[in-house]
Amino acid sequence: xxxxxxxxxxxxxxxxxxxxxxxxxxxxxxxxxxxxxxxxxxxxxxxxxxxxxxxxxxxxxxxxxxxxxxxxxxxxxxxxxxxxxxxxxxxxxxxxxxxxxxxxxxxxxxxxxxxxxxxxxxxxxxxxxxxxxxxxxxxxxxxxx
Numbered sequence: 001x002x003x004x005x006x007x008x009x010x011x012x013x014x015x016x017x018x019x020x021x022x023x024x025x026x027x028x029x030x031x032x033x034x035x036x037x038x039x040x041x042x043x044x045x046x047x048x049x050x051x052x053x054x055x056x057x058x059x060x061x062x063x064x065x066x067x068x069x070x071x072x073x074x075x076x077x078x079x080x081x082x083x084x085x086x087x088x089x090x091x092x093x094x095x096x097x098x099x100x101x102x103x104x105x106x107x108x109x110x111x112x113x114x115x116x117x118x119x120x121x122x123x124x125x126x127x128x129x130x131x132x133x134x135x136x137x138x139x140x141x142x143x144x145x
Contacts, residue, residue: 005049006112007089008059008066009038010105017068020060021095031076036091039078040109043087047075057096058089059112065100066118097121100139 014020023029024036031037038058050056050072057069071092078088098118 003049004052004056004114005046006057006059006069006114006117007044007050007072007109008061008103008112009109011060011062014060014062017060017062017095017097020062020068024093024095031088031090033090035073036070036093037076037088038091039086039088041084041086042108043085044075044109044111046111051075057117058091058109059098059117060095061103064102064105066098066103067100068095068097069117069120070095 011020014023027034029036029038044050051074054071056072058072059066059069062068071094073090073092076088076090078086080086098120101118
C-alpha cells in the first residue's frame with residue numbers, strides 16, 4: 001500500500017476562500033503553464049507521498065481555520081534571482097471547501113496526515129447548500145463540523 005500525505009499552509013493576509021480565489025485568478029501566482037503555484041524555500045522530503053496520492057492537496061489555513069484545499073499537481077524547481085533553489089508547489093486551480101477546522105499559527109508549511117485532513121463539504125453534505133462562511137466559522141469554533 002502506498003503511503004500518502006497532504007500539506008497544510010497559512011494563507012497570510014487572506015480574508016476568505018473567495019479572496020484566495022480572486023488573488024489566484026489575477027495570475028500573480030501562476031507559473032508558465034498558467035496554473036497557480038506557491039513557491040517555498042523548503043522542498044518537501046516526502047514529495048513522493050504527496051504525489052502518490054492523486055488527491056494529495058495543500059490545505060489552506062485562512063483566518064485561523066483550515067477552510068479549503070487544492071490538489072497538488074506537481075513540484076517544480078525554481079531558481080530565484082538570488083540563485084537559490086526553491087520549490088514551486090503547482091496547484092489545480094479548483095478550490096475545494098472543507099469542513100472548517102481550527103489551526104494554530106505556524107511558519108512555513110507542515111505535513112497533514114490523510115486521517116487528520118478535514119472532509120470536503122461536498123462529501124459530507126452533497127445535497128445541502130454550503131453554510132455562509134461566518135456561520136461555518138462559528139460552528140468550527142465550538143467544535144461542530
